[in-house]
Amino acid sequence: MPTPPETTPAPAPRASAEDMQLVRRLRDGDESAFMELVDRYHRSLVRLARGYVSNQAVAEDVAQEAWVGVLRGIDRFEGRSSLRTWIYRILTNTAKTRAQREARSVPFASLGGDDEEGAVDADRFLPAGDEWAGHWMSFPDQWSGLPEQRLLGDETRRVIDEAIDRLPPNQAAVIRLRDVEGFGSAEVCDLLDISEANQRVLLHRARSKVRAALGRYLEEER
Amino acid sequence: MSEPDLTCRELVELVTDYLEGALDSTTRRRVDEHLAGCPGCTAYLDEMRVTIRLTGTLTERDLGAPVRDSLLHAFRGWRRGVT
Numbered sequence: 001m002p003t004p005p006e007t008t009p010a011p012a013p014r015a016s017a018e019d020m021q022l023v024r025r026l027r028d029g030d031e032s033a034f035m036e037l038v039d040r041y042h043r044s045l046v047r048l049a050r051g052y053v054s055n056q057a058v059a060e061d062v063a064q065e066a067w068v069g070v071l072r073g074i075d076r077f078e079g080r081s082s083l084r085t086w087i088y089r090i091l092t093n094t095a096k097t098r099a100q101r102e103a104r105s106v107p108f109a110s111l112g113g114d115d116e117e118g119a120v121d122a123d124r125f126l127p128a129g130d131e132w133a134g135h136w137m138s139f140p141d142q143w144s145g146l147p148e149q150r151l152l153g154d155e156t157r158r159v160i161d162e163a164i165d166r167l168p169p170n171q172a173a174v175i176r177l178r179d180v181e182g183f184g185s186a187e188v189c190d191l192l193d194i195s196e197a198n199q200r201v202l203l204h205r206a207r208s209k210v211r212a213a214l215g216r217y218l219e220e221e222r
Numbered sequence: 223m224s225e226p227d228l229t230c231r232e233l234v235e236l237v238t239d240y241l242e243g244a245l246d247s248t249t250r251r252r253v254d255e256h257l258a259g260c261p262g263c264t265a266y267l268d269e270m271r272v273t274i275r276l277t278g279t280l281t282e283r284d285l286g287a288p289v290r291d292s293l294l295h296a297f298r299g300w301r302r303g304v305t
Contacts, residue, residue: 029301031294038293043282060289067293071300118235120266125231134229136262143272151276160277179277185242196244204238211273 012187015079015086022083026074038067041084044181045091051169052095054102062098066091085183088191119208141219156217163213167206174199175206228256233263237270 015023025033042063049059049066069090077086126132143151150156164172164180173192177183183191189199228236233256239245240253257264 031297031301034297035290035294038290039285042285042289042293064293064296068296068300071297118231119237120231120234122231125229134231135260136230139262140265140269142265143269151272152279156276157280160273161280164277175277179274180280182278200238200242200244203242204235207238207270207273207277208234210277211269214273214276215269 012085012184012190013082015077015082019083020079023074023077023079026071034071037070037083037087041087042067044176045088047176048088048091048173049095049098051173052092052099058098058102059095062095063091065098066094069094081187085187085191088177092191092193119204120212141215143218146218150218156214159213159217160210163210164206167209171202171206171209174202175210178203179207228252230256230260230263230266233257233260234266237267240267241270241274 022033022037026037045063045066046056046059049062050056053059053062066087070087073090077083081089124137126135126137128134164175167175170192174188177188177191178185185196185199188194189196192199194202233253236245236249236253240250245253257267
């Protein structure tokens, strides 16, 4: 029985009380508040920057520069977005500026994502000419029957992580922001300067490929 | 029925829009109707939901000491500048 689809995107959340507390501590020069944020977001910021610039070292540098931007701008933070969104926004602005300097200014939406292959390999479906053309040749597996400990094992997570790393940078950024970090679609569109429709295409391609990788892993050792 | 039935191959391309609530009501109804009669696509949708749930369990590795040190250094520089 299909469940009803989730409702359309909620507006991006404003700063929480916890955010404002962290902001106050930062303004007071509290080192542990800064390191809390760094531990939480730095890796993710570097990965996001990686979608804009030419190599890992530059991405690391962009993230460092963004943190300095966060500190310099903290007095101007008003709480109209969450602190996290505000930090990520500084990162994407910093990364875009750097990409321009590198003469590598490519619109995010077109970064390496012109693959037109389907979500599922064409040979999983009955071919044209068949009475049931376009329907499953054999049904996909029911993963819900698999034991949770297998689904939630470290190896499963490694398979997913590696599948995301193989995606074009824009697809990787969208799936990490949406499905790993839990940003809403409105926030992701705003951060990456892409339309809702474009974001859904990128998310769809990303999720489809991660599902396929997961399928190869989960189904190979039955 | 004016519209032809969706094929499974068409349906798998609509799954994300379906889960995002982005389909127009006619298309959403066609998807629901297809799902109601197709165990294959129902399983596929379930796989997609499991994929999303498992992707949400990824965690970050800890930052290495050199990166933390360098950021701490940047922080102290900033603090000296403002205080």
